Amino acid sequence: MQICKFYVNLSLDGGVCPRITEEIWLESGEQPILNRYSKGGTRVQVLTILGSPRKSGNTATVLGWVEEELKGLGHKIDRVDVIDHRIGGCIGCWTCAKIPDEPRCVLGDGTEAIFERMIPTDAILSASPLYMWGFASQLKAFLDRCACLVKDYGGPNYKSLIGGKKSALLVTCMGPLEKADLIQEIYNRFAGYAQLASVGELIVPNCTEPDQLAEDAKTQAKALARQIVG
Numbered sequence: 001m002q003i004c005k006f007y008v009n010l011s012l013d014g015g016v017c018p019r020i021t022e023e024i025w026l027e028s029g030e031q032p033i034l035n036r037y038s039k040g041g042t043r044v045q046v047l048t049i050l051g052s053p054r055k056s057g058n059t060a061t062v063l064g065w066v067e068e069e070l071k072g073l074g075h076k077i078d079r080v081d082v083i084d085h086r087i088g089g090c091i092g093c094w095t096c097a098k099i100p101d102e103p104r105c106v107l108g109d110g111t112e113a114i115f116e117r118m119i120p121t122d123a124i125l126s127a128s129p130l131y132m133w134g135f136a137s138q139l140k141a142f143l144d145r146c147a148c149l150v151k152d153y154g155g156p157n158y159k160s161l162i163g164g165k166k167s168a169l170l171v172t173c174m175g176p177l178e179k180a181d182l183i184q185e186i187y188n189r190f191a192g193y194a195q196l197a198s199v200g201e202l203i204v205p206n207c208t209e210p211d212q213l214a215e216d217a218k219t220q221a222k223a224l225a226r227q228i229v230g
């Protein structure tokens with residue numbers, strides 16, 4: 001997490017000629033954000049996971065609106081498109097469970113690199129189309145593999161390498177809202193297992209194609225963004 005001290009006092013002259021009032025701490029190479037923040041604001045890094053195989057489909061479109069809002073508020077996005085990765089199914093060997101403090105997996109298919117991106121982030125937003133009342137298989141495979149992040153589940157040393165992070169769920173589906181109940185239940189149980197703090201979920205029902213998405217889907221996407229960083 002990068003703490004952003006307020007850098008510019010925009011209120012001095014209505015923002016026409018901002019004056020530097022305090023220092024800002026930035027990661028190397030980063031440019032300061034000169035607007036949007038209230039005093040003492042915190043820049044949040046959000047890892048977004050697109051679980052749809054369609055990179056320009058309904059889920060990607062709504063997720064794009066969430067990301068747009070987050071970026072507009074000055075937060076940082078790291079997007080993972082699961083379809084770009086060859087994420088093999090968990091083989092249940094539990095070798096990962098014997099390696100404390102590291103998200104190691106014997107499959108060696110590059111999924112570890114995604115885990116390494118999850119660990120330093122502040123919030124994780126998982127987005128999926130509803131497939132057979134559950135997650136798209138690409139995202140389901142990834143969530144199974146997240147067992148690598150949880151150590152000694154139910155034991156005295158139970159801990160999650162992504163514990164305490166905020167998490168949210170976005171789902172698009174063709175059917176009505178009430179048929180997307182199971183995926184929410186499963187996600188919430190996953191979040192509990194991974195010791196994530198659920199901060200919001202958005203289910204967008206009655207989807208056909210991206211250009212047909214209901215007007216209020218964008219409004220709800222923006223609201224989800226604010227829930228994540230609120």
Ligand SMILES: Cc1cc2nc3c(=O)[nH]c(=O)nc-3n(C[C@H](O)[C@H](O)[C@H](O)COP(=O)(O)O)c2cc1C
Nearest residue numbers: 052057058059129130131132133172173174175207
């Ligand atoms: C294999 C498959 C299974 C689906 N299962 C459901 C379902 O159980 N319930 C539902 O409402 N929609 C279902 N749908 C529709 C998708 O959830 C919906 O069109 C979604 O918005 C597609 O998102 P995308 O454009 O990101 O791929 C299914 C679609 C496919 C291809």
